[in-house]
Amino acid sequence: MEAERGVTLGIYVPLADMTETRPLRAAARVSTEGVGVRSVEPEPEQRAPENTPRFLYGTAWKEERTERLTRLALETGFTGIDTANQRKHYHEAAVGAAVRATLASGAVTRERLFLQTKFTHAGGQDQRLPYDPNAPVATQVAQSFESSLEHLGTDYVDAYVLHGPTRSRGLGPEDWEAWRAMEALARAGRTRCLGVSNVTVDQLRLLCAQAEVAPAFVQNRCYARTTWDRAVRELAAERGIVYQAFSLLTANAAELGQPPVVNAARRTGRSPAEVVFRFALAAGMLPLTGSSSAAHLRQDLAVETFELLPDELHAIERTSARGRLG
Numbered sequence: 427m428e429a430e431r432g433v434t435l436g437i438y439v440p441l442a443d444m445t446e447t448r449p450l451r452a453a454a455r456v457s458t459e460g461v462g463v464r465s466v467e468p469e470p471e472q473r474a475p476e477n478t479p480r481f482l483y484g485t486a487w488k489e490e491r492t493e494r495l496t497r498l499a500l501e502t503g504f505t506g507i508d509t510a511n512q513r514k515h516y517h518e519a520a521v522g523a524a525v526r527a528t529l530a531s532g533a534v535t536r537e538r539l540f541l542q543t544k545f546t547h548a549g550g551q552d553q554r555l556p557y558d559p560n561a562p563v564a565t566q567v568a569q570s571f572e573s574s575l576e577h578l579g580t581d582y583v584d585a586y587v588l589h590g591p592t593r594s595r596g597l598g599p600e601d602w603e604a605w606r607a608m609e610a611l612a613r614a615g616r617t618r619c620l621g622v623s624n625v626t627v628d629q630l631r632l633l634c635a636q637a638e639v640a641p642a643f644v645q646n647r648c649y650a651r652t653t654w655d656r657a658v659r660e661l662a663a664e665r666g667i668v669y670q671a672f673s674l675l676t677a678n679a680a681e682l683g684q685p686p687v688v689n690a691a692r693r694t695g696r697s698p699a700e701v702v703f704r705f706a707l708a709a710g711m712l713p714l715t716g717s718s719s720a721a722h723l724r725q726d727l728a729v730e731t732f733e734l735l736p737d738e739l740h741a742i743e744r745t746s747a748r749g750r751l752g
Contacts, residue, residue, distance in 0.1 A: 474642050474668045475584050475618045477540050479506035480707065481726055484672060484716040485521050486510070492517040495718050496524035502723040505534055508645075508670075508714055510544035510589055511574045513554035518543065522578040529579075536580065542643075543574045544589035544623065545604060563600050567607035571616065585643055586617035590624035597632055609639040621645060621670075627657040634665050643712075645670035650681040651746050654709065663710065672714040674702055686741035694732050697725070704729040705742045 483499035485492055485508060496507060509521045525541070528534055545567050548559050557569035575581060586608055591601045611617050621643030622633060630644055644662050648655045648671035655671070662669045681687060682698040690701045703726055706713040715726045734742075 473619070473666060475540065477505070477538055477584065478668065478712070479504070479540055480712070480730070481703075482506040482508045482540075482542070482670065482712060482714045483723075484508045484714040485517070486515045486716065488520075488716070488718075489517060490520075491718065492520035493524045496521050497528060498718075498720060499723055500524065500528040500539075501533060502720055503727050504723065505538055506540040506542070508542045509578075510546055510587075511556045511570045511577070512544065512546040512551055512589060513556070514550070514552040518574060518577040522576075526579045540584045541578055541580060542585040542587060542621070543578065543583055544587040545570050545608065546589040547592050547600060547604070549592060550589060563603040564607040567604050567611075571611060575616075582616055582618065584618045585621050586611060586619075587621035587623050587643065587645060590622075591629055595626070595628070597629060602636075605633070605637060609637070612639045619643070623670075625658070627661050630658060630661055630667075634661075634667075640665070641667055643668050643670055645672060645714075647673040647677055648706075648711070649673075650678045653743060654706075654711075656743075659710070669711050670714060671706055671711040674706055674713055674715075675699055678702065681745055684745050686738065686745040690734055690738040690742065693738075694734070696729075696732060700725055700729050700732075701734065701742070704732065704734055705739060708734060708739055709743065 481504060483496065483504040483506065485496055488495055499507070507521060507525065509518050510516045511518050525539070529536060529539070547563075548555065548566075556573040557566040559566075561569070571586065574583065588601070588604055588608060592598045593601075597605075605620075608617075608620050612620050619642035620639055622630065622641050623645035625633070625644060625646065630641075634640060644658060644667050646655050646658055646669070655669075659669050661667075675682065682702065687698045687701050690696075691698045694701065696704075699722075703713050703715070707730065715723070717723050717726065
């Protein structure tokens with residue numbers, strides 16, 4: 427999701443033990459009945475789909491480079507793409523062009539490819555809206571979703587994400603109207619699961635309590651100063667929700683120079699960026715990277731080829747830019 431420095435996902439790691447792994451349950455059963463249309467039958471309790479990758483490639487803030495860099499990521503081995511129908515920060519149609527070209531080349535199949543996009547409220551958009559701003563929110567969701575399918579050249583997505591609430595505390599009527607419309611898409615098999623982004627722990631708790639279709643993913647900017655968003659990660663762990671972490675590098679530039687990260691990098695012979703991504707995987711996160719470097723993308727996918735020691739994991743968990751452990 428940022429310009430920072432597959433793959434199958436089989437992890438969810440309790441925060442109390444960052445060395446344990448166990449597989450995630452699939453979110454949906456895929457049916458190929460019908461002519462030319464792929465339907466996905468959501469299960470009552472949503473879980474991350476089987477094709478969820480270990481790493482997501484984030485496509486925000488790339489503008490005219492979007493198609494080239496998305497295709498680079500796919501050719502390098504990424505099988506998960508994160509985007510949004512928010513022209514202010516994303517170029518979803520360019521992502522779709524890269525996806526279509528890669529699928530046509532045979533480098534990856536649609537079944538293996540994980541496509542995630544988002545509905546963004548009008549307050550997070552510029553003038554290039556993918557829906558009628560005067561329409562009810564449920565209609566806006568439907569219009570944005572159909573536009574996303576057209577952009578991406580697909581008849582379903584693997585995850586559809588509410589791109590942040592309309593307010594900083596609680597969830598407003600517009601948020602619930604959007605979520606109910608998204609639940610309808612999940613029930614209809616248009617998306618394999620749902621997610622939410624840019625939320626506080628209280629907002630996530632409220633959504634989980636009142637949602638009819640629970641979120642399978644939560645995606646947040648992950649700051650070391652908040653113990654890597656520990657409160658949200660803990661709640662996600664309790665509810666079986668996969669935590670997606672973006673801005674792991676750009677939001678934590680100072681922490682990359684702190685002793686816990688630097689010492690682990692020195693011991694392993696890896697870069698601080700690789701250490702942070704390895705920590706994120708060990709801590710049960712699904713990290714996003716938005717690198718424009720083929721070499722860095724290959725390094726990102728290879729971070730599981732080395733291990734961090736338990737003491738290193740716990741030191742990085744507690745590090746802060748002030749250079750002291752909390």
